[in-house]
Amino acid sequence: MAPGAIEAPARPRLGLSLFLDDEGGYTTVAVAVALLVSISLVFAAASAEWVMVRSYEVQPVADAAATAGANAVAAYTTIARVLDACVLSLGLLGVTVFGAGLVLSCIPAAGAFGGSVCEAGKDILDARRDFARSSAEGLERLEKVLPAVVVANSAACVAENAHAQGLPYVGCAVPFPTESKSDFSSLAAELSSEEMEKDAEELRELAEQADEAKALADEARQRGWMADCGSTPYCLEERASKLAGLPGESNPHYSNAEAWSFGAPLLRSRAYYAARAAQEKPLNASVDELTNSAARSAFYGYALGVVRSGVYVEHEDGSVEIDLPGLPHNAEETKACALYTDDLWPCSNESSGTVLHASSACPAATGPSAGYASLEDLDAGTVTRCETCGMDLSAMGSVAAASTSTSNGFEHYWREIVEASEDYEDARNRQAEAESDLRDKAEDAHGAFERALDQLSVVRPRICPPGAWGCVAVVARAEATTVPTELTAAFLSSGELPAGAAVSAAALAPDESTAENNVLASFFDGVTSQGSGSVLGGALDGVCGLWGRLLVGYGSKYESVSSSVTGFLDGLDGVFGGTVGSWLRGKIKETVTACGFEPVDMRLMKPVLVGWTRVLDQSGYDAAGKVRQMVEALPAGASSYDLAKTLGVWAADSLGHGEITVAELSIPGTDISIPLTIRLDDLLGSP
Numbered sequence: 239m240a241p242g243a244i245e246a247p248a249r250p251r252l253g254l255s256l257f258l259d260d261e262g263g264y265t266t267v268a269v270a271v272a273l274l275v276s277i278s279l280v281f282a283a284a285s286a287e288w289v290m291v292r293s294y295e296v297q298p299v300a301d302a303a304a305t306a307g308a309n310a311v312a313a314y315t316t317i318a319r320v321l322d323a324c325v326l327s328l329g330l331l332g333v334t335v336f337g338a339g340l341v342l343s344c345i346p347a348a349g350a351f352g353g354s355v356c357e358a359g360k361d362i363l364d365a366r367r368d369f370a371r372s373s374a375e376g377l378e379r380l381e382k383v384l385p386a387v388v389v390a391n392s393a394a395c396v397a398e399n400a401h402a403q404g405l406p407y408v409g410c411a412v413p414f415p416t417e418s419k420s421d422f423s424s425l426a427a428e429l430s431s432e433e434m435e436k437d438a439e440e441l442r443e444l445a446e447q448a449d450e451a452k453a454l455a456d457e458a459r460q461r462g463w464m465a466d467c468g469s470t471p472y473c474l475e476e477r478a479s480k481l482a483g484l485p486g487e488s489n490p491h492y493s494n495a496e497a498w499s500f501g502a503p504l505l506r507s508r509a510y511y512a513a514r515a516a517q518e519k520p521l522n523a524s525v526d527e528l529t530n531s532a533a534r535s536a537f538y539g540y541a542l543g544v545v546r547s548g549v550y551v552e553h554e555d556g557s558v559e560i561d562l563p564g565l566p567h568n569a570e571e572t573k574a575c576a577l578y579t580d581d582l583w584p585c586s587n588e589s590s591g592t593v594l595h596a597s598s599a600c601p602a603a604t605g606p607s608a609g610y611a612s613l614e615d616l617d618a619g620t621v622t623r624c625e626t627c628g629m630d631l632s633a634m635g636s637v638a639a640a641s642t643s644t645s646n647g648f649e650h651y652w653r654e655i656v657e658a659s660e661d662y663e664d665a666r667n668r669q670a671e672a673e674s675d676l677r678d679k680a681e682d683a684h685g686a687f688e689r690a691l692d693q694l695s696v697v698r699p700r701i702c703p704p705g706a707w708g709c710v711a712v713v714a715r716a717e718a719t720t721v722p723t724e725l726t727a728a729f730l731s732s733g734e735l736p737a738g739a740a741v742s743a744a745a746l747a748p749d750e751s752t753a754e755n756n757v758l759a760s761f762f763d764g765v766t767s768q769g770s771g772s773v774l775g776g777a778l779d780g781v782c783g784l785w786g787r788l789l790v791g792y793g794s795k796y797e798s799v800s801s802s803v804t805g806f807l808d809g810l811d812g813v814f815g816g817t818v819g820s821w822l823r824g825k826i827k828e829t830v831t832a833c834g835f836e837p838v839d840m841r842l843m844k845p846v847l848v849g850w851t852r853v854l855d856q857s858g859y860d861a862a863g864k865v866r867q868m869v870e871a872l873p874a875g876a877s878s879y880d881l882a883k884t885l886g887v888w889a890a891d892s893l894g895h896g897e898i899t900v901a902e903l904s905i906p907g908t909d910i911s912i913p914l915t916i917r918l919d920d921l922l923g924s925p
Contacts, residue, residue, distance in 0.1 A: 296713055299399040299407055300742035301847055304711035307392035307411030308744040308845030311705035314384055315746065315843050318420075318701045321373040321901055321914075323840070325425055327789040328369060329694045332362035333687065334788075334803050335781060336434050337826045338810055340683045343441035344676060344819035346449030356438045358781065363431050365904045374422035374699075376900030376914075381418040381703045383898065388413045388705055396713055409713030411744075412868065413705030414857040421700040429693050437683035444676040445818075451669035456495075458662035463495035465654035466503040474503055474651040481648060482513040500560055500659045501550035507652060511542035529596040529627045533637045540577050541565050556670035560663040562656045565649055569635030573614075577634055581610040585621055594621040595629060602626035673818065680822045688829050708745035708853035709845075712868045714738065741865050743850035748841040800831040 336359030342352030392411035400407035467475035475491055478484045488509040492498035515538040520531040549561040566572040584598040585608040592608045594616050602624050611621045613631050623630050641647030715738050787802040804827045854861040901914045 295403060295405075296407065296715060296738055297740040297742065299396060299403075300409065300711045300713040300740035301744075302399065303392040303395050303409060303411050303713055304709050304742040304744035304847065305845045306395035307388040307413065307709035307711060308705060308746060310384065310387040310391050311413065311703060311709065312746055312843040312845060314380060314703055315701065315706075317380070317900065318377055318699075318703070319840060321377065322425070322699055322701070323789060324901075324903070325366060325370045325373055326694065326698070328362060328366035329429055330788050330803070331781070331784060332359050332366055332429075332431070333690045333694065334784065334806060334830075335359035335362055336431060336438075336690070337687050337803075338807060340434065340438050340441060340680075340687065341807065341810060341819050341823045341826065343438045344445055344680055344817070344822055346445045346452075352438065353442060356435060360431050360435065362781075363429055367429060369901055369903050370425040370427075373901040374425040376898070377420070377422060378418070380898060380900055381420060384418075385413050385416060385704045388709055392709070392711055406715055407713055408715075409711060409739075411709040411711035413703075413709050414707045414853050415702070416704055418704055419700075419702035419706070421702075424699050427693065429690065431690070433686040434683065434690060437679060437686050440679050441676065441683060444672055444679055448669050448672035448676055451665050451672055454665035455662050455669055458658045458665060459498070459500075460495045462500055462503070462655050462658035462662060463492065463498045465651045465658065466498065466506070467491050468495070469651075472646050472651070474506060474648065474655065477646070477648040477651060478506055478510045482510050482517065484509055484513060499550065499552070500558075500562060500655070500662065503652070503655045504545065504548045504550050504562055507545040507548075508542065510648060511538050511545060514538045515542055525601060525627055528599060529629055529633055530637070532596040532629070533634050536577060536582050536634070537637045540575065543576075553670075556673055557667045558663055558670075560659045562659045564656045565638060565652065566635070567638045567641075567643065567649060567653065569631050569639075572631060572635040572638065578613045578631065581612050581615075583611055583613070583616075583629060585609055585611050590622060592621045593624050595624045596627040596633070600624060600627040600629075676818050677821070680818050684822060684825045684829070687826055691829060691833055694833075706746075707856045708743050708848060708850075710741065710743045710850050710853050710865075710868075712865065713740050713742075741850050741868075743848050743853045744845040745848045745853065746843040747846045749844040750841065800827075800833075803827070803830045 336356055339352050339354075339356030339359055342348040342355055345352070389410045389412070393409070396407050396409045465474060467473050470476075475489055478489045484506075489506055490502065492502060515535065518531060518535045518538055520527045544563045544565065547561075548563055549559055551559040553559070566575050566577065572578050583594050583596065584603070585592050585594050586598075586603040586605040587593075587608045588602075588605045592611070593602070593605075594611050594613075595603045597603075598607070608621075613634060615621050616623060616630060638649060641649040644650060784802060784806045807823050807827055810823065850865065851861040854864050899915050903912045903914060
């Protein structure tokens with residue numbers, strides 16, 4: 239600037255001088271304002287973030303409420319399945335034990351025990367009936383309380399979240415269906431044992447008749463065997479060998495009566511008389527011996543014909559046809575047979591008339607032959623007796639009498655065998671008839687068992703409690719909430735978190751991790767421990783163990799019901815193959831296997847989140863409209879009872895903290911009755 243020039247005045251800076259100095263730098267005011275704006279923006283963003291987070295957190299609360307409500311339904315479902323398993327297993331146990339009693343009733347030696355086993359089966363079925371009825375009633379009571387439990391559980395969950403977050407949440411879960419759709423009629427269905435009881439009694443009576451007849455038949459058979467080849471020093475076998483020299487192939491020996499039959503002495507006697515008839519000749523030249531030899535020859539020939547007409551037949555049904563003909567052993571019996579009536583004796587015409595001789599070789603037979611005559615003709619006077627040989631009825635009768643009346647005669651033992659065979663035939667046929675009736679009755683008993691088992695095979699109870707389709711939760715912040723202002727009041731005016739609501743739903747799904755859970759085993763252990771080890775009254779060894787296997791097998795993938803039943807029946811003592819009892823046991827095992835009692839899914843149920851529209855649609859509601867109605871109905875600061883009442887769900891004013899008895903299990907054979915109770919605290923706090 240030139241010397242002496244005048245300096246021009248500075249331009250005004252439009253108010254920026256507060257923020258910029260003469261040199262263009264920021265003033266203290268500018269820095270302070272910048273800091274104030276930055277802090278305001280930071281706190282505004284924090285306030286907005288707080289609002290956003292709190293606005294979203296109502297949804298997790300609704301999810302938790304829905305899950306808490308469904309947890310109560312899951313606990314109930316487990317209880318219902320366990321009771322159903324217990325009812326079914328008790329029914330199977332009772333029918334199985336009754337089946338064992340029917341099998342044992344077919345066995346004479348076990349008949350009395352079979353009766354006690356049937357009685358034990360009846361006690362078990364009676365216990366099953368009472369338990370089923372009490373279970374049906376108890377589950378119905380529990381289902382009436384269940385909506386209240388769902389509401390209480392879910393409302394408590396909402397309240398805990400409200401307390402933890404410091405926000406005014408209100409809400410609960412509502413079960414759908416809201417009322418029970420379960421059907422427990424099959425639990426209360428009657429399972430009668432009267433038909434099996436009647437069949438068991440008749441089986442025991444027929445088995446006793448068959449056993450009595452068998453004992454008589456066995457005794458007669460033993461007598462026959464002893465006479466044929468079991469007694470010493472003499473018997474039919476020994477006499478045939480000694481007197482006729484029969485070889486072993488025609489004269490076999492039997493070491494015991496079981497391997498022997500009445501056909502053996504029949505064949506032996508045929509061979510014996512054929513040999514004796516062929517071998518017969520006078521022992522000396524005397525006239526008396528000539529007469530005796532002739533009488534013996536006639537007797538052997540007659541006996542051979544008689545025994546050849548004998549019959550011994552065993553039929554498939556166990557009956558026998560026996561006709562071992564008797565031989566005359568004195569004069570009176572001789573008069574009743576062909577030895578008396580047939581023309582066996584040579585005659586000659588003598589000066590005294592027609593004379594009957596023992597043989598044409600008789601020294602007194604000097605006249606011409608007059609043909610043959612019978613001893614009957616002799617007694618009638620048609621012919622006269624030879625005084626030399628003396629052939630007459632007495633001479634003929636003495637031949638059989640001598641051999642029959644003494645213990646060393648063949649005919650003596652034959653007569654004992656004939657008498658034993660008559661007793662055996664009568665007893666054996668009565669045994670066969672009784673066994674046939676026993677088999678028929680066993681078929682009837684199997685039919686009764688099958689019908690009883692069919693009653694257990696009906697559709698299981700339909701378990702559809704409140705909440706079975708799902709639980710829908712509605713949670714709302716009924717009032718606006720002021721944003722915390724402790725740090726922002728100096729920079730921002732206070733803001734509000736507006737009212738809001740969220741909807742969620744949870745339904746039950748099987749928990750795969752519990753596929754091998756032991757809830758039924760734990761239940762069985764608990765019942766048996768309360769029963770002090772006296773479950774089923776000890777009526778039959780293994781019955782308590784069988785119940786445990788049936789109960790646990792109800793929900794086991796690895797052990798079928800049929801294998802438990804067949805294993806138990808296979809353990810019955812005294813049941814031999816080929817007997818009626820063995821047949822009945824086989825049929826019962828087949829029936830149980832064919833019924834196909836498959837293991838039931840006993841996996842525990844767990845809540846999973848689902849779309850609430852699906853639950854409401856299944857319940858027949860317009861989903862959006864129903865939810866809007868539920869949200870609008872939520873009162874501020876309501877109790878769980880108020881919430882349930884407002885939403886149209888029944889709930890007790892106060893559930894209390896007591897117990898509900900859902901069933902009572904009577905222990906068969908004892909006076910013990912075990913109440914099965916549920917603590918409401920456990921349901922309200924079910925995880």
